[in-house]
Amino acid sequence: MEISTVRNQLTRAIEAARHRNQRRRELTVEAERGFQLFLEQVATPVTKMLATALKAEGHQFTAFTPGGGLRLASDTRRDDYIDLALDTDAEPPQVVGRISRTRGSRTLSDERPVKPGTAPGAITEEDVLAFLLTAIEPWLER
Numbered sequence: 001m002e003i004s005t006v007r008n009q010l011t012r013a014i015e016a017a018r019h020r021n022q023r024r025r026e027l028t029v030e031a032e033r034g035f036q037l038f039l040e041q042v043a044t045p046v047t048k049m050l051a052t053a054l055k056a057e058g059h060q061f062t063a064f065t066p067g068g069g070l071r072l073a074s075d076t077r078r079d080d081y082i083d084l085a086l087d088t089d090a091e092p093p094q095v096v097g098r099i100s101r102t103r104g105s106r107t108l109s110d111e112r113p114v115k116p117g118t119a120p121g122a123i124t125e126e127d128v129l130a131f132l133l134t135a136i137e138p139w140l141e142r
Contacts, residue, residue: 024091027092027093028088028093030119031086031088031092031093031094031119031120032086032088032093034119034120034121035086035095035120036068037120037121038095038120038121038123039065039068039069039070039084042123042124042125042128043070043084043095043123043128044063044065044070045125046125046128046129046132047063047070047072047084047128047132048063050063050072050129050132050133050136051063051072054136059139059140060074060075060076061073061074061075061136061139062075069083069084069085070083070084070085071083071084072132072136074139077101077102079100079101079102079107080100080101080102080139081099081100081101082097082098082099082100082132082135082136083097083098083099083100084096084097084114084128085098086120087113090113092117092119093119093120094113094114094115094116094117094118094119094120095113095114095115095118095120095123096111096112096113096114097111097112097113097114097131097132097135098110098111099111099112099135101138101139114127114128114131115127115131
């Protein structure tokens with residue numbers, strides 16, 4: 001193999017990496033904008049309604065928005081919560097739910113996409129509610 005072949009392929013690989021990185025940055029910025037709108041217009045209202053309905057059924061949960069995210073947290077156990085956040089490491093960036101619950105002295109954690117492969121702006125109220133109902137099921141069994 002000749003050095004010119006190696007250098008040409010290296011140059012193409014560098015350009016491809018730069019292009020992918022630039023595209024990734026653009027997708028991340030777009031996803032961050034979409035996530036803020038998603039939180040304000042979709043996720044927060046649904047989560048607050050669910051928290052109200054849970055309280056009416058005797059399950060003490062509160063919805064609040066810490067630092068650019070959304071959390072549905074148990075009023076009785078500080079380590080029991082569901083967070084909605086933007087995962088910019090995923091490709092493409094997506095909304096994930098981080099679920100933490102205690103069981104005895106153990107804390108169980110899970111992270112999964114709200115709607116896999118879907119941009120934040122394309123997630124509906126129904127999608128959020130379905131995700132939250134599935135995620136909160138262990139607390140409803142008590």
